[in-house]
Amino acid sequence: MxxxxxxxxxxxxxxxxxxxxxxxxxxxxxxMRAYTPGEEAKLNGELNEVERIKFLIEDREFLRSxxxxxxxxxxxxxxxxxxxxxxxxxxxELFEIKKFLIxxxxxxxxxxxxxxxxxxxxxxxxxxxxxxxLDPEGTSLPTFYIYDAYSKDLKRLRQxxxxxxxxxxxxxxxxxxxxxxxxxxxxxxxxTLIVPKDKKDLIERIKSYPHLAYLxxxxxxxxxxxxxxxxxxxxxxxxxxxxxREEKQEEIIRERLSCQIRKHGKAIWRNIAGIGxxxxxxxxxxxxxxxxxxxxxxxSNHSLIIKKGRNPIVEELLKEKGxxxxxxxxxxxxxxxxxxxxxxxxxxxxxxxxxxxxxxxxHGLLVPAEEMILGLNNFIRTSIEDAQSLAKGLSxxxxxxxxxxxxxxxxxNRGLILIDELAKGTNPxxxxxxxxxxxxYLLDKNSITVITTHYDNVANMEGVVHLQxxxxxxxxxxxxxxxxxxxxxxxxxxxxxxxxxxxxxxxxDAQVPKDAINIARIxxxxxxxxxxxxxxxxxxxGYSGETRS
Amino acid sequence: MLxxxxxxxxxxVSIVGMAKNxxxxxxxxxxxxxxxxxxxxxxxxxxxxxxxxxDLVTETEKxxxxxxxxxxxxxxxxxxxxxxxxVEIMEVTDYNTSLGxxxxxxxxxxxxxxxxxxxxxxxxxxxxxxxxxxxVDMVLVDGAIDRKSSAAPSISQAxxxxxGAVVNRNMNRVIEETVHLVNxxxxxxxxxxxxxxxxxxxxDKGKIxxxxxxxxxxxxxxxxxxxxxxxxxxxxxxxxxxxxIPGSLTSNMVEDMLTYINKYKQVHIVVPDAxxxxxxxxxxxxxxxxxxxxxxxNPINLVAITLNPxxxxxYYFNPEKFLKDMRNYVRDIPVVDLLLGGx
Numbered sequence: 001m002x003x004x005x006x007x008x009x010x011x012x013x014x015x016x017x018x019x020x021x022x023x024x025x026x027x028x029x030x031x032m033r034a035y036t037p038g039e040e041a042k043l044n045g046e047l048n049e050v051e052r053i054k055f056l057i058e059d060r061e062f063l064r065s066x067x068x069x070x071x072x073x074x075x076x077x078x079x080x081x082x083x084x085x086x087x088x089x090x091x092x093e094l095f096e097i098k099k100f101l102i103x104x105x106x107x108x109x110x111x112x113x114x115x116x117x118x119x120x121x122x123x124x125x126x127x128x129x130x131x132x133x134l135d136p137e138g139t140s141l142p143t144f145y146i147y148d149a150y151s152k153d154l155k156r157l158r159q160x161x162x163x164x165x166x167x168x169x170x171x172x173x174x175x176x177x178x179x180x181x182x183x184x185x186x187x188x189x190x191x192t193l194i195v196p197k198d199k200k201d202l203i204e205r206i207k208s209y210p211h212l213a214y215l216x217x218x219x220x221x222x223x224x225x226x227x228x229x230x231x232x233x234x235x236x237x238x239x240x241x242x243x244x245r246e247e248k249q250e251e252i253i254r255e256r257l258s259c260q261i262r263k264h265g266k267a268i269w270r271n272i273a274g275i276g277x278x279x280x281x282x283x284x285x286x287x288x289x290x291x292x293x294x295x296x297x298x299x300s301n302h303s304l305i306i307k308k309g310r311n312p313i314v315e316e317l318l319k320e321k322g323x324x325x326x327x328x329x330x331x332x333x334x335x336x337x338x339x340x341x342x343x344x345x346x347x348x349x350x351x352x353x354x355x356x357x358x359x360x361x362x363h364g365l366l367v368p369a370e371e372m373i374l375g376l377n378n379f380i381r382t383s384i385e386d387a388q389s390l391a392k393g394l395s396x397x398x399x400x401x402x403x404x405x406x407x408x409x410x411x412x413n414r415g416l417i418l419i420d421e422l423a424k425g426t427n428p429x430x431x432x433x434x435x436x437x438x439x440x441y442l443l444d445k446n447s448i449t450v451i452t453t454h455y456d457n458v459a460n461m462e463g464v465v466h467l468q469x470x471x472x473x474x475x476x477x478x479x480x481x482x483x484x485x486x487x488x489x490x491x492x493x494x495x496x497x498x499x500x501x502x503x504x505x506x507x508x509d510a511q512v513p514k515d516a517i518n519i520a521r522i523x524x525x526x527x528x529x530x531x532x533x534x535x536x537x538x539x540x541x542g543y544s545g546e547t548r549s
Numbered sequence: 550m551l552x553x554x555x556x557x558x559x560x561x562v563s564i565v566g567m568a569k570n571x572x573x574x575x576x577x578x579x580x581x582x583x584x585x586x587x588x589x590x591x592x593x594x595x596x597x598x599x600x601x602x603x604d605l606v607t608e609t610e611k612x613x614x615x616x617x618x619x620x621x622x623x624x625x626x627x628x629x630x631x632x633x634x635x636v637e638i639m640e641v642t643d644y645n646t647s648l649g650x651x652x653x654x655x656x657x658x659x660x661x662x663x664x665x666x667x668x669x670x671x672x673x674x675x676x677x678x679x680x681x682x683x684x685v686d687m688v689l690v691d692g693a694i695d696r697k698s699s700a701a702p703s704i705s706q707a708x709x710x711x712x713g714a715v716v717n718r719n720m721n722r723v724i725e726e727t728v729h730l731v732n733x734x735x736x737x738x739x740x741x742x743x744x745x746x747x748x749x750x751x752x753d754k755g756k757i758x759x760x761x762x763x764x765x766x767x768x769x770x771x772x773x774x775x776x777x778x779x780x781x782x783x784x785x786x787x788x789x790x791x792x793x794i795p796g797s798l799t800s801n802m803v804e805d806m807l808t809y810i811n812k813y814k815q816v817h818i819v820v821p822d823a824x825x826x827x828x829x830x831x832x833x834x835x836x837x838x839x840x841x842x843x844x845x846x847n848p849i850n851l852v853a854i855t856l857n858p859x860x861x862x863x864y865y866f867n868p869e870k871f872l873k874d875m876r877n878y879v880r881d882i883p884v885v886d887l888l889l890g891g892x
Binding site: 090143144146158162165190194218219220221243 | 658863
């Protein structure tokens with residue numbers, strides 16, 4: 001699928017709905033690609049797995065339990081990479097790794113009993129040794145710090161510091177009390193004292209008082225602070241020294257922990273990959289559940305059968321308006337198939353559906369259809385006029401020719417070619433000639449080509465399969481018109497609701513359906529013009545005769 | 550002293566300053582010390598300090614706070630290694646600051662630590678709730694100094710306001726501005742529960758609107774009320790009851806609306822909370838005299854005021870006089886000078 005096909009089939013819409021929750025699932029999603037001929041078995045394996053998980057997550061509770069765990073998983077790749085290069089992990093990183101290990105264990109137990117149903121091995125294996133390493137006190141709590149249990153030295157240091165700080169506080173309280181008693185005043189909670197300058201006696205007394213130190217003054221007051229005793233100075237020095245040693249000890253432990261975790265680096269990566277794969281496959285299964293998708297049957301023979309397929313994008317739009325998508329069935333073989341039908345008859349919708357469902361199936365996704373049988377393609381090329389190709393500044397015809405030429409170049413390489421309204425942008429005579437030539441050329445090429453066209457005689461060529469959109473041919477036009485008069489609905493919506501997007505194969509003498517005048521009437525084109533047009537059609541039956549070789 | 554006002558009544562308390570160096574940290578440390586003496590467990594976080602470890606104006610180091618064992622603190626992943634306390638990491642949140650993600654931890658061995666927190670009201674509320682759920686007696690929020698960004702008051706159950714000499718060289722001016730802020734904090738909330746529901750929703754969505762007496766909202770298609778007061782005014786009629794302003798309310802905005810509002814005395818201007826009002830004391834007096842009605846959705850519960858008579862710029866007020874005068878003007882809320890000592 002090239003960029004043009006990707007955008008004209010709206011494949012991004014599908015990608016956006018594959019909602020992975022972990023950063024690791026994101027990697028798998030980014031690496032997602034289409035399986036090509038020769039990889040049928042691999043694709044089948046993946047589709048089977050998606051189907052199995054789809055079945056599992058129909059149990060909402062199970063889905064929630066797994067999602068809760070996945071949502072709590074953070075990206076620890078940078079920490080692991082840094083550690084593998086010899087870096088020392090910080091407390092926060094050790095905390096994140098511990099949480100990761102706990103998540104693995106939770107995932108494993110949430111998947112317990114379900115693993116038999118799952119074919120793929122997700123390599124989600126708890127690393128008990130590491131869990132114990134990061135939970136040395138066996139609390140099983142998802143928290144972390146450099147525990148006392150890591151080293152007797154550390155524990156002793158910390159207890160000593162705590163003891164000395166207690167001594168320090170006692171000493172300070174004693175001093176405070178002593179000063180308060182001796183001077184008969186109250187010291188602030190932060191150990192300071194503010195004295196108004198008019199209390200000259202007190203100031204004089206403090207001058208020679210050994211336990212208060214001058215801090216500063218202004219015009220009105222002087223600020224003093226408790227002067228630490230020798231014992232306090234000593235305690236302070238000791239605490240600072242011990243704190244330094246504590247810090248060193250902690251760093252040694254971090255190094256040791258990092259070193260031990262390093263030994264399990266590969267196992268961590270395997271778990272990361274396993275989580276990514278599980279997350280990604282679950283996201284695909286969740287999409288399948290949402291779209292009511294089925295597993296496409298992958299065969300080696302190059303062909304394409306869709307039974308009651310739905311275009312999820314159009315389906316969603318219709319649903320918003322309270323309308324239903326009328327499913328499309330189609331059987332395609334190598335060679336050229338032409339789709340004809342009225343304007344607004346959903347030819348383009350059919351074409352996009354064929355491309356989108358094929359792309360989805362080849363990307364390992366379940367498809368919104370009752371059944372799909374697919375022989376893999378090496379490529380999908382489209383020429384479907386959309387806003388983007390117009391934005392690139394190519395004229396409709398120019399863009400079309402370029403896209404078609406790119407497809408023709410590789411048309412012998414087993415692919416799917418989808419061309420919408422071949423050569424419609426040019427004069428009918430030449431357009432017909434070019435269309436016919438392209439169809440002739442592609443007829444015996446090694447690709448499945450689907451072309452929508454207005455030209456009867458292209459569709460009726462020998463060897464071309466001709467499909468017609470049912471369109472409004474089954475609709476009761478009188479009833480429709482009545483409805484139009486009485487209902488407030490937008491005529492476009494009304495036509496949509498009567499439109500049958502179904503495709504039927506017709507023999508080669510069939511005429512292209514002529515619903516255009518009917519639709520124009522419903523849309524409210526002046527009746528006089530409609531009558532003239534009908535006259536013209538009768539009288540000018542020869543026009544299409546002219547081009548009918 | 551302060552703890553008596555708080556303990557047993559409020560679970561979340563924020564401390565905000567009228568300006569830098571108003572003694573906010575002194576007040577915080579005071580409560581921490583009182584809590585320690587009563588063996589209470591505290592939770593500490595700071596409202597969106599966003600990494601400025603240095604106060605750029607005065608070049609004073611932002612204070613580290615001494616935390617006791619068992620305290621639950623919010624800090625950031627990058628500040629944690631500099632912590633003097635030993636902290637057990639409980640949770641690394643998704644709130645980001647320029648110094649890493651906000652994390653919540655329990656102090657295992659006491660020591661100094663720099664506390665931090667999220668910047669948004671929602672974030673502060675969320676982290677305070679998380680800390681409360683970890684089993685503390687009370688959460689203290691070190692609120693931002695800048696009123697514009699201070700979301701803390703409206704999400705806390707109680708607020709302590711720190712004011713001081715640094716606000717203005719003229720003591721009377723400091724008192725006036727403080728009294729003004731107290732008045733703003735006392736603006737009554739919208740009482741009608743139906744109106745609160747409708748207005749609250751509009752504010753959450755940031756919609757400027759006029760709500761009529763049947764609680765129908767006329768949402769005005771303007772982005773900011775600052776330059777669009779004329780449009781607001783023209784949309785007021787006999788049925789209008791509330792003008793919903795989800796952002797700041799300035800003097801100019803009220804002036805511009807005056808001619809319209811004067812016609813319809815039943816109309817209230819509603820802002821999210823008092824910190825969103827930027828109207829000088831003089832203008833405020835005038836508006837009140839004319840009979841302008843201003844209401845809030847989230848009331849602020851001011852429970853105490855602390856004073857710092859010293860300014861780092863070198864001037865100071867007479868502490869006793871400052872305290873006495875302030876108490877004269879603020880009668881129903883306790884006013885204390887924590888350094889002057891208790892009475």
